[in-house]
Amino acid sequence: MSEIDENEEILQKMMNMTSKNMKQMKMKEHYKIIKELGSGSYGDVLLAEHKITGKTMALKLMKKTSTRKERFLMEYCISLCLSSHLNIIKTYTVAFETNRYFIFAQEAAVAGDLYSLLEPRVGLPEPIIKRVAKQLAEALDFIHSKALVHRDLKLDNILLFDKECHLIKLADFGLTRFMDFLISPMSGTLPYSSPELCSLEDSETLPLDPSLDAWAFGILLFCISTGYFPWNTAVCSDTQYEEFASWQRKENFIDIPSSWKIFTSQALDMFQKLLTINPDKRGPAAEVLKYLTVPWRKAVLKIT
Structure with missing residues (x-):
């Protein structure tokens, strides 16, 4: 049995046990709702206080009308398995259901998410960028060591515990699955999606990697370095992406696309490894850790 098969078997046992022991109860009998932290098509995230212990936590509510129980159990159990890492949101052993929702509890992030910190067209200071880079690289490396792929890395899913990003945590494992799981095209224009995912036809699938x-x-x-995305979608019809892809194929720093000229040669080397067009040659997330001691953005000359 392969490592992936073993891990899938363990996860399935956890899901079965959780399903067997999960209680039905009225949320407001046990929790005082403080405020809403977020909402989406899945449901809501509420800041709540347990009435007996006084402990504050985030409750993730997933609508039964749009969420299969198996999907809820998978997200909860994967989150629970990964939450031992410092830079992954901690999930508590609290899962229950009401008439309308499946619910589980996580630690509450006190300082919002990375999206709320970003100034459009400006970006963040380089020390903060590197703190984010280091913590995320380590979190992703941990996830991948478990044969899992997050699949939904974005600003909104990076939670902050201080505004200087000394502690950040990766959250939302609703799309996380084991490697080689076959995924279908995702709807909409997704600036985070890789070219091999963006080029999928409706009936095609891609093994998760x-x-x-x-x-x-x-x-x-x-x-977070610039305050904007480099392109809308990684397809040839997107001019900004095609300029980048052409530059990548040249394998040198001549004719660098204008939006990339703010970066040093060392940072460009890092980006070229992370954003290699061929996924088989793409560098791992942990590659970033080699670049933390070199400058990423060019110094701006001030004329006096």
């Missing part, structure tokens, strides 16, 4: 996370990581690092 950590290189998808590495690509999204590269896009996220560009975004």
Whole structure:
């Protein structure tokens, strides 16, 4: 039995046990709702206080009308398995259901998410960028060591515990699956998606691979460095992406696309590894750790 098969078997046992022991109860009998932290098509995230222990936590509510129980159990159990890492949101052994929702509890992030910190067209200070890069690289490396792929790395899913990003945590494992799981095209224009995913036809599938996370990581690092995305979609019809792809194929620093000229040669080398067009040659997320001691953005000359 392969490592992936073993891990899948363990996860299935956890899901079965959780399903067997999960209680039905009225949320407001046990929790005082403080405020809403977020909402989406899945449901809501609420900041709540347990009435007996006084402990504050985030409750993730997933609508039964749009969420299969198996999907809820998978997200909860994967989150629980990964939450031992410092830079992954901690999930508590609290899962229950109401008439309308499946619910599980996680630690509450006190300082919002990375999206809320970003100033459009400006980006973040380089020390903060590198703190984010280091912590995310280590979190992704841990996830990949478990034969899992996050699949939804984006600004909104990076939670902050201080505004200087000394502690950040990766969250939302609703799309996380084991390597080689076959995925279908995702709808909409997705600036974090890799070219091999963007080029999928409706009936095609792609085996899940950590290189998808590495690509999204590269896009996220560009975004927090500049305050914008390098392109809308990684397809040839997108002019900005095609300029980048052409530059990549030349394998040198001549004719660098204008939006990439703010970066040093060392940073460009890092981006070229994370954003290699061929997924088989793409560098892992942990590659970023080699570049933390070199400058990423060129110094701006001030004329006096």
